[in-house]
Amino acid sequence: MPKLLIESFYTEFSVSEIIAALFKTAVSKQFSFSAWRLPLQENLQISITFQTEIIPENFPLENAPAGFIMHPFSVSEKNKPYFLKADLLFEADLKAEEISGDDLTSSPLADDFFSALKAALQTPETDTKWHIADSETNATPRAGFEELVENAIHFIKKSETEKIVPSRAAEKHLPPHFSPVNGFLKLTQQYPLAFVSLVSAPEIGTWLGASPEILVQKDRNNIFKTMALAGTQKLVSGQNAADAIWRQKEIEEQSMVVRYIISCFKKIRLREYVETGPRTAVAGNLLHLRSDFCVNLNEQTDFPTLTSDMLHLLHPTSAVCGQPKAAALAFLNKHENYDRRYYSGYLGPVNVNAETAVFVNLRCLELRQNEAILYAGAGVTQDSDPQKEWLETELKMQTVAKALQILTMPDDTATGY
Numbered sequence: 001m002p003k004l005l006i007e008s009f010y011t012e013f014s015v016s017e018i019i020a021a022l023f024k025t026a027v028s029k030q031f032s033f034s035a036w037r038l039p040l041q042e043n044l045q046i047s048i049t050f051q052t053e054i055i056p057e058n059f060p061l062e063n064a065p066a067g068f069i070m071h072p073f074s075v076s077e078k079n080k081p082y083f084l085k086a087d088l089l090f091e092a093d094l095k096a097e098e099i100s101g102d103d104l105t106s107s108p109l110a111d112d113f114f115s116a117l118k119a120a121l122q123t124p125e126t127d128t129k130w131h132i133a134d135s136e137t138n139a140t141p142r143a144g145f146e147e148l149v150e151n152a153i154h155f156i157k158k159s160e161t162e163k164i165v166p167s168r169a170a171e172k173h174l175p176p177h178f179s180p181v182n183g184f185l186k187l188t189q190q191y192p193l194a195f196v197s198l199v200s201a202p203e204i205g206t207w208l209g210a211s212p213e214i215l216v217q218k219d220r221n222n223i224f225k226t227m228a229l230a231g232t233q234k235l236v237s238g239q240n241a242a243d244a245i246w247r248q249k250e251i252e253e254q255s256m257v258v259r260y261i262i263s264c265f266k267k268i269r270l271r272e273y274v275e276t277g278p279r280t281a282v283a284g285n286l287l288h289l290r291s292d293f294c295v296n297l298n299e300q301t302d303f304p305t306l307t308s309d310m311l312h313l314l315h316p317t318s319a320v321c322g323q324p325k326a327a328a329l330a331f332l333n334k335h336e337n338y339d340r341r342y343y344s345g346y347l348g349p350v351n352v353n354a355e356t357a358v359f360v361n362l363r364c365l366e367l368r369q370n371e372a373i374l375y376a377g378a379g380v381t382q383d384s385d386p387q388k389e390w391l392e393t394e395l396k397m398q399t400v401a402k403a404l405q406i407l408t409m410p411d412d413t414a415t416g417y
């Protein structure tokens with residue numbers, strides 16, 4: 001594939017201006033834009049997709065071309081799983097002020113895109129537009145959410161269900177002249193440990209997030225990874241994460257996720273994995289308990305499709321749905337009373353630079369015309385307290401909202417943060 005030389009023309013502009021122009025051009029042409037930064041990496045990846053593709057739920061990642069997967073929590077007529085093939089793929093280094101790109105298609109649409117990109121760079125910046133999905137959001141008021149948690153506790157006590165993860169959406173005003181690309185760049189600076197992403201596609205809308213949770217990853221050394229992340233407490237300023245003390249409730253909650261991952265390994269008869277933890281992990285303003293699982297696929301050659309197999313077995317994990325999965329899902333479908341859309345689904349790059357990294361879509365928001373829809377949930381067990389679970393969802397929503405200076409609506413009932 002020809003490496004696109006970043007022509008002298010582009011050197012007049014900063015890398016962040018070029019990324020903003022890539023975004024603007026993709027949106028104006030009804031193309032899809034995805035940008036991401038993997039945890040602990042410096043470089044940003046940006047991909048442009050001319051045509052999104054609806055994929056089956058058991059989409060095999062191993063054979064896919066380079067691209068980005070975006071999967072909802074539950075597949076429905078409105079929320080479909082998509083593969084955003086990387087027709088143009090860029091890599092940007094903000095510190096070195098360098099950006100390079102590959103045309104992976106040699107389609108005439110690429111030439112067309114680059115002419116429009118040049119024009120976009122030379123047009124004075126007006127208010128940014130982004131793709132907006134055609135969907136309604138049902139923001140959950142505090143009383144409604146606390147009642148949902150109360151119901152979940154009651155249900156757990158009288159059934160075999162151990163854990164349910166109710167969630168909610170909230171609507172917040174966007175600050176004037178909000179720029180998704182600036183928001184994305186801010187999140188990359190603020191959250192070096194997170195998977196930071198910005199996805200904008202006509203069918204999906206526009207999503208920004210900083211996820212702390214790997215669902216499945218296969219790196220370029222052929223190492224498979226997944227994690228059990230659950231249990232939440234606020235990070236107190238000046239506190240050393242390693243000194244955090246966890247209650248029985250959180251320890252149990254997280255161990256359910258561990259057991260669930262191990263049951264998925266058992267289903268496919270994989271016996272050799274390395275498990276470490278649980279240890280305390282920092283995620284923005286929060287702490288979680290995390291166990292890591294690792295499989296060396298150079299040694300375990302009987303599992304060539306482990307990444308896809310585990311992805312389809314794991315989702316939705318008990319960190320975002322509950323335990324056992326079927327009963328928790330049935331409870332949520334009946335009582336949650338809003339559409340999670342892509343929140344707590346999964347997203348991430350597939351076969352980009354010989355690596356696949358799929359994350360749970362958490363600490364995310366969806367952009368509408370003048371508002372952001374924030375999403376968060378909290379693991380409920382028989383020991384939960386509805387008010388604390390509400391505050392936990394508030395804190396989770398603040399991860400992205402605070403960094404982007406997204407204002408609280410006047411009628412918002414949240415206090416204390």
Ligand SMILES: C=C(O[C@@H]1C=C(C(=O)O)C=C[C@H]1O)C(=O)O
Binds near residue numbers: 232319
């Ligand atoms: C459900 C969310 O987070 C998940 C639930 C957690 C919990 O219940 O303590 C912790 C981390 C995540 O696995 C969310 O961020 O919305």
